[in-house]
Every structure is written in C-alpha cells, then in structure tokens.
Amino acid sequence: MTPEITLAPPKRKRAPSAPLLLLRDPMTALALGYLILIALVAILGPMFMADLAAKPNFRARNLAPFTLEQGWAFVLGADTLGRSLLARLVVAARTTLGIAVCAVMCSLVLGGLLGLVAGYGRGWLSAAILRVTDIVMSFPSLLLALIVLYSLGPSVLNLVIVLAVTRIPIYLRTTRAEVLEVRQRMFVSAAEALGASDTRIIFRHIAPIVIPTLLTIGAIDFATVVLAESSLSFLGLGVQAPAFTWGSMVATGRGYLANAWWIAFWPGLAILLTTLSLNILSSWWRTYSDPHQRWRLELPRGGRGTKEKRS
Amino acid sequence: MLSYVARRGLQSLIALMGLLVLVFFLARLTGDPAYLYLPLDSTEAQRAAFNQLHGFDDPLIVQFLRYLGDILRLDFGMSLSRNLPAMQVALEAFPRTLQLAVVAMTLALSLSIVVGVLAAARPGGAFDRLGTTASLAGASAPDFWVAIVAILVFSVNLGLLPTSGTGSPLHWIMPIAVLTLRPFGLLTQVVRGTMLGVLTSPYVKTARAKGIARRKILFVHALRNAMLPVVTVAGDLAAGLVNGAVVVESIFGWPGIGKLMIDAIIRRDFALIQATVLVTAVAIFVLNIVIDLIYAALDPRISHQAG
Numbered sequence: 111m112t113p114e115i116t117l118a119p120p121k122r123k124r125a126p127s128a129p130l131l132l133l134r135d136p137m138t139a140l141a142l143g144y145l146i147l148i149a150l151v152a153i154l155g156p157m158f159m160a161d162l163a164a165k166p167n168f169r170a171r172n173l174a175p176f177t178l179e180q181g182w183a184f185v186l187g188a189d190t191l192g193r194s195l196l197a198r199l200v201v202a203a204r205t206t207l208g209i210a211v212c213a214v215m216c217s218l219v220l221g222g223l224l225g226l227v228a229g230y231g232r233g234w235l236s237a238a239i240l241r242v243t244d245i246v247m248s249f250p251s252l253l254l255a256l257i258v259l260y261s262l263g264p265s266v267l268n269l270v271i272v273l274a275v276t277r278i279p280i281y282l283r284t285t286r287a288e289v290l291e292v293r294q295r296m297f298v299s300a301a302e303a304l305g306a307s308d309t310r311i312i313f314r315h316i317a318p319i320v321i322p323t324l325l326t327i328g329a330i331d332f333a334t335v336v337l338a339e340s341s342l343s344f345l346g347l348g349v350q351a352p353a354f355t356w357g358s359m360v361a362t363g364r365g366y367l368a369n370a371w372w373i374a375f376w377p378g379l380a381i382l383l384t385t386l387s388l389n390i391l392s393s394w395w396r397t398y399s400d401p402h403q404r405w406r407l408e409l410p411r412g413g414r415g416t417k418e419k420r421s
Numbered sequence: 422m423l424s425y426v427a428r429r430g431l432q433s434l435i436a437l438m439g440l441l442v443l444v445f446f447l448a449r450l451t452g453d454p455a456y457l458y459l460p461l462d463s464t465e466a467q468r469a470a471f472n473q474l475h476g477f478d479d480p481l482i483v484q485f486l487r488y489l490g491d492i493l494r495l496d497f498g499m500s501l502s503r504n505l506p507a508m509q510v511a512l513e514a515f516p517r518t519l520q521l522a523v524v525a526m527t528l529a530l531s532l533s534i535v536v537g538v539l540a541a542a543r544p545g546g547a548f549d550r551l552g553t554t555a556s557l558a559g560a561s562a563p564d565f566w567v568a569i570v571a572i573l574v575f576s577v578n579l580g581l582l583p584t585s586g587t588g589s590p591l592h593w594i595m596p597i598a599v600l601t602l603r604p605f606g607l608l609t610q611v612v613r614g615t616m617l618g619v620l621t622s623p624y625v626k627t628a629r630a631k632g633i634a635r636r637k638i639l640f641v642h643a644l645r646n647a648m649l650p651v652v653t654v655a656g657d658l659a660a661g662l663v664n665g666a667v668v669v670e671s672i673f674g675w676p677g678i679g680k681l682m683i684d685a686i687i688r689r690d691f692a693l694i695q696a697t698v699l700v701t702a703v704a705i706f707v708l709n710i711v712i713d714l715i716y717a718a719l720d721p722r723i724s725h726q727a728g
Contacts, residue, residue, distance in 0.1 A: 137554070244432075245439040249702055252664035253682060257694070260686045261450035337563055341668055344565045345683070360566050367569065368577050375573075378566030385561035393557060393610070403617065406544060 128398065131407045138394045141387035148384055152207045155200035159183075163201040164352075167192035172370045187372040189362070195376055198359065202377065206355040207384075209266060210335045213273035218328045221278040222320065225285025226312050230293065240286075243279045251276035252341060259347040269348055273335055280331065281324055288320045326395070333388040340381050356381045426710060433706035437699075441492075444698045445485055445691075453477075454501060454689040475501070488695070497699070498692030502684070507696035511678065515700050517587075518670070518677030522662045525597050529604035530655060537612025538639055544617060552609065559606025564665050568599045568672045585674035596673045600665050604658045611654045615647040649720055656712035660705045 133139045156163075162183055168191075175187035175195070183194040228236040246254070255272045262268045292298065293316060301311050340357030342348040349355050354362075356377040363374025397403045459471055472478045476487065491498060497508040533556070540552040575595065576584040583592055619625065620643055628638050667679035674680075678697055685693035 241435070241439070245436045245443070249440055249698075249705070250660060250663040250667075252667055253679075253698070253701070256667070256683065256686055257444060257447050257698075261447045333561060337561075340563050341565060341664075344563075345668070345671065357563070357565075360563075360569065364569055367573050371573050374566070374569055378563055378570070381563045381566065382558070382561060385563070386558055389557045389561045393553070396614075402621065 131398065132394065135394065135407070137390055141390040144383060144387045145391070148203060148207070148380075151200055152203040156204050159194075159197040159200045162194050163197035165193065167194075172366070174370075175372045175376075186376050187370070189373050190366060190370070195372065198354070199356070199376055199380055202354050202356050202359055203380070205266075205349060205353055206336065206339065206357070206381075209270055209273070209339050209349070209355065210332060212270045213277065213335050213339070214328050214332050216270060216274035217277040217331075218281055218324055220274065221281025222285050222317075222324050224278070225282040226289055226317065226320070228282065229286035229289025230308070230312055230316070239282070243282055246276065247279045252338065255338070255342055256345065256347055259342065264347045264350050266349055266353065269339065269342065272342075273338055276338070277331060277335060281327060284323060284327060285320050288323060289316055292316050292319050326399075329388075329395075330392040333385040333392075336381065336385055336388075426714075429710050429713065430706075433710070437702055437706065440698065440702055441695065442485075444695055445488060446481065448686075448689075448691045448694045449481060449484075454691070497696045500685075500690055500693040500696075502688045502690045502693065507690075507692040508700075510693060511681065511696040511700045514676060514678045514681040514697075515704070517675065518663070518666050518679060519704075521596055521600060521666060521669070521675065521677060522659065524593075525600040525665075526604060526655070526659055526662065528597065529601045529608055529658075530651075532601075533605050533608035533612055534644070534651070537609045538616055538644060540609070541613045541616035541620060542635075542639055549613075553613065556606045556609035556613075559602045560610065561606070562602055564599050564603060565668045565672060567602060568595065568669060571595050571599060572672075585672070587675060592673075596669050596675055600662065600669050603665060604655070604662065607658060608651060608655060611651050612647060615650050616643060619643045619647045645719075649716065652712060652715055652719060656709065659708055663701055663705070 132142065167188065171188065171192040172190055173184055173188040173192065176185065183196055186195040186199070188194055189198070224239050228239045230236075255276055258272050258275075259268060262272075293311075298311060298315055301315050306315075339348060339355065340360070343355045343357030344361045346358075346361060348358055351358075359377035360374045360381075363370070363372075363377070366373050394407075398407055453468070453472070454475075454477065459467055469478065476484060479487075488498070495508075497506065499505070500507040500510050503510055536552045536556065540549040543549055572584050572595070575582040582595055583589070586592055616639075620639075625638060625643055628642050629635075633642070663679060666677060667683060669675065670677045670680040671683055678701060682694065682697040682701075684690075685697060
C-alpha cells in the first residue's frame with residue numbers, strides 16, 4: 111500500500127482585489143469618497159435643507175463666506191436675497207444629478223435598443239437608423255440642443271430628452287459594433303440552427319454580452335452629460351426658475367461677480383469636483399480593466415516608479 | 422483618392438440636407454416672429470401684414486420648398502434682425518470663430534503631445550502624476566465657469582486683461598486659454614494612453630537595444646505610431662470646439678458664429694439660424710474629409726482607393 115500523497119496546492123500570492131487596489135490610490139479613493147458624499151447629499155440633503163434654500167434672509171444679503179455669524183448654514187455665504195448658498199448647493203445637487211442620471215439612462219436604453227436593431231437587422235430600417243445617427247453626430251451637440259430647447263421650450267423633461275438624444279449615437283454605434291461581432295459567434299449560430307426567434311436571439315443571447323460594455327460607457331459618459339446640462343442651464347435654456355441646477359446658479363451669480371464672487375464660484379466648483387472625480391475613477395477603471403496596464407496598480411505600495419527609476 | 426473625396430462629399434451632402442430639414446422645421450416651432458419685431462401694441466392686421474411680407478403665412482411645406490429653391494439660386498434669405506443678407510452676416514462672423522478655433526487647437530495639440538509623451542516616458546513618476554491630474558482637470562472643467570473665474574481674477578481683481586470684446590492682442594488671451602482647456606485635457610489622455618501601449622512594443626525595444634537616444638525614440642519612433650488615434654480624437658474635438666466657442670464667445674463678447682447663432686435663435690431670425698447652421702455644418706464636413714486624408718497620409722496601410 112502506498113501512502114496516499116496529497117499535493118498541497120502551491121501557495122500563490124493572490125493579487126489584491128479591485129476595491130483594495132482602488133483604496134490604495136489616494137486620488138482615486140478621494141474621488142470615490144467625494145462621489146459617494148455627493149450622491150448621499152443629493153438623495154437625503156433636500157429633505158433637511160429645502161426650506162432654508164428658498165427662505166430669504168435680509169440680514170444675510172450677499173453675506174461673505176467663511177463666517178459663522180448667521181449660523182453654520184451660511185458658511186459658504188449667501189446670495190443677493192440672503193439665501194444660504196450651502197443649502198442651495200445641496201438642493202441643486204439633486205436636480206443636477208437627477209437630470210444627468212435620467213438622461214444617461216434614457217440614452218443608454220434607447221441607444222442600446224436601436225443599436226441592437228441596427229446591428230442585427232439587414233433591411234432599410236438599420237440603414238435609416240445609421241443615417242440619422244450620422245446627422246446627429248455631424249453637428250455640434252450644444253448647438254443642436256440649443257435649437258431644440260428653444261423651439262420646444264425649456265423644461266426639465268425637454269432637457270432630459272435633448273441630452274439623451276445627443277448622446278444616443280455613442281451607445282448606438284458601440285452596440286451595433288458589438289452585435290456585428292457577437293452574431294458571428296458559434297452560440298448564436300447554434301441558437302439560429304435550433305430555430306430560436308429573432309427576439310429571443312437578440313435579448314437572450316446577444317444583449318447580455320453587450321450590456322456590460324454599455325454600462326461602462328454610461329458611467330464614463332455621465333461626466334459629459336453633467337457638463338452639457340450645466341452649459342445649457344448656464345446659457346438660460348436649461349431648467350427654469352424656481353427650479354435650479356449648479357449651472358443655472360453660476361449664471362445667476364455671473365451678474366454679481368464684482369461684489370459677491372462666491373455666488374458663481376461655489377456651484378462651478380461643485381461641477382468641477384464632480385466631473386473630475388468621475389473622470390479620475392473612469393481613468394482608474396481603464397487602467398484596471400486593461401490587462402497590459404493593470405500591473406501598474408498591483409505593484410506593492412511605494413514602488414510605483416518605473417524600473418529604470420528605481421535602479 | 423478623388424473618387425473617395427467625391428463619395429464622402431455626397432454622403433455629407435445627404436447629412437447636410439437632413440440637418441437643414443431638421444433646423445428649418447424646428448426653428449419655425451419657436452413661435453411667431455411678428456410678436457418680437459413689431460411693437461407690443463401692434464394690431465392683428467399689422468402682424469398678419471408682417472407675416473405676409475416675409476412669407477411666414479404660407480403653409481410650412483410651401484415655405485420649405487421655396488427655401489430649397491432659393492438655396493439653389495444661392496439666395497439664403499434676409500436676416501430679420503440685421504436687415505442684411507443672412508449668408509453675408511454668417512460669413513462675416515465665421516472667420517472670427519475660425520481664428521479662435523485654429524489657435525486653440527494648435528495650442529492644445531502641441532501642449533498635449535509634449536505633456537502626454539513626457540508623462541508616458543515615466544509612468545507613475547512625478548511628472549506623470551502632475552500631468553495626468555492637470556489633463557483630467559482640464560477635461561472636467563466647466564468652461565463657462567473657468568471663463569467667469571478668469572474674468573474675476575485677471576480683469577476684476579488684477580485689472581490685467583480686458584473683460585470682453587475684440588481689438589488688442591490682450592483680448593485674445595482669455596478666450597483662447599479657456600477654449601484650449603478641454604481639448605488639451607482630452608488629447609493629453611489619448612497621447613499618454615497610446616504612447617504607453619506603443620512603448621512596450623518590440624520595435625521600441627529594438628530601437629533601444631540599438632542605442633538610439635531616448636528622446637529620439639520617444640518623439641520620432643514611438644510618437645509617429647501613437648499619432649493615429651490622436652488625429653481621430655483631435656478631429657472630433659475640433660468639431661466639438663464649436664460647442665466651446667458658443668459659450669466662450671457669449672461670455673467674452675466675441676462676435677463669432679457661436680454668439681451669432683445664439684442671438685439668431687433668441688430673436689427668431691429664421692434665415693440667420695439656417696445660414697449659420699449651414700456654414701458650421703459645411704465647415705465640419707470639410708474638416709472630416711481633411712482628417713480622413715491626413716489619416717491616410719500618416720498610415721500607409723489605409724488607402725482611400727475606390728473598391
């Protein structure tokens with residue numbers, strides 16, 4: 111009887127998991143922290159601060175920031191009617207991010223569906239979809255949005271529609287390219303041979319492969335949509351009073367630049383920090399998901415320089 | 422090559438037609454221009470006479486066919502707000518935007534190539550971290566806010582630069598700086614990303630083994646191959662530069678085509694809206710074709726032969 115030999119699996123040092131890697135990079139961790147904070151503020155904040163944001167306080171008119179004489183809510187100063195800027199930033203966070211989320215989701219779903227049709231179909235419909243996309247893409251999105259918003263009238267719903275329509279081509283083209291590639295694969299041919307219907311092939315076999323790509327693009331695109339919405343609101347064709355976003359707050363403050371810079375400064379800074387955090391995260395994600403670049407993140411702490419540098 | 426340009430030209434023409442149809446009908450949804458151009462106490466009859474004079478009382482489809490017929494005779498209508506031929510107004514404003522865009526794009530391209538290449542040369546190093554953060558910030562910054570803060574700092578507080586208008590070279594500094602910001606940020610990302618990929622390829626190792634100077638490898642051997650995606654993105658950005666121009670021109674009072682278009686939309690100046698859209702779209706289509714040709718010149722594998 112030979113004794114049974116069990117081979118212990120070689121102890122391999124596992125690469126750190128994604129969340130751990132993310133937290134090890136200070137900039138990325140900071141960006142994630144800021145985004146979580148902003149999301150929480152947008153969801154919960156207006157419940158506590160909506161009244162404060164709308165209430166004029168004539169003793170605090172044009173109050174300069176960094177003083178606590180009117181209470182902590184006025185730490186960022188007040189606008190020309192004496193409304194707390196901090197409270198207004200919190201309320202605007204919900205409108206700004208809410209519009210962007212709706213627009214991204216609409217363009218993702220519509221662009222994805224149209225892309226599935228354009229990629230799977232062979233007829234005139236897919237050709238027509240592509241031609242229309244060419245037209246939308248061939249013209250500067252902000253100008254198109256301006257014309258459409260001016261003719262339909264500025265409102266939150268129209269803003270979401272316009273933002274979604276100008277971003278649809280990106281999702282549509284990506285989906286179409288993926289579908290064209292995926293439908294050549296064996297399992298799709300197998301499903302076809304088994305007599306699966308077109309809808310079944312599209313939604314059960316092709317869509318699950320395309321959706322993760324679309325979600326990634328949606329996350330990256332979010333910053334662009336926030337910027338586009340801010341520009342439109344700044345130009346006066348976004349949300350209309352009494353509703354306001356960070357972009358329209360900058361537009362309001364623009365008139366008081368010489369004597370109350372803080373009215374226009376804080377909301378712009380909020381936009382910048384939000385889009386910057388989103389871009390830092392997506393840049394990190396690009397490095398992480400690229401197998402050729404990922405090792406840069408997995409190097410032990412403190413050894414981030416290149417080899418030549420360390421020798 | 423010629424047949425390629427002709428084919429692309431035809432495609433662009435179709436897209437252009439689509440755009441014109443879209444803009445024509447959208448512009449007419451904005452409302453009745455008579456309310457804007459006649460005094461508030463004007464009578465119903467006066468408004469009707471105004472609309473009849475400008476042909477706004479015909480059915481939309483008649484107006485549209487007349488518009489198409491006029492375009493074929495190179496008549497783009499009169500601008501309501503300026504009382505001049507619309508195309509003349511648009512073509513006067515266009516070069517001013519073009520100047521801004523060309524300077525901003527050249528600046529963005531050269532800066533981003535230098536910063537991107539040097540950042541990719543030592544990934545993770547101090548310059549890389551600084552350059553990457555700066556370029557991310559440039560790509561993320563809301564341009565209207567940067568413009569306002571720049572006015573606050575350099576005009577209101579320091580009194581160094583004029584707030585708006587044209588004239589002296591000083592008037593150029595802020596609009597160009599703001600317009601350069603986003604293309605610089607995005608292009609630096611692209612240059613750095615593609616250079617990182619190219620620098621690990623075997624031919625770069627060969628070049629290094631042959632003892633070629635590091636700077637020459639970076640800027641000659643590697644950069645040439647990294648330029649292809651950069652040209653693509655630069656082309657997209659150049660078209661997108663019109664977006665930035667709208668914001669920058671309206672803040673700095675720059676009398677370019679972006680400001681003209683906003684004014685035209687707000688004043689329901691239909692002929693002027695259509696003329697500005699036409700000029701911008703033609704410029705972008707020409708640009709796209711030029712970029713395809715540059716692409717072919719950079720990469721001999723791409724040919725635009727028919728077939």
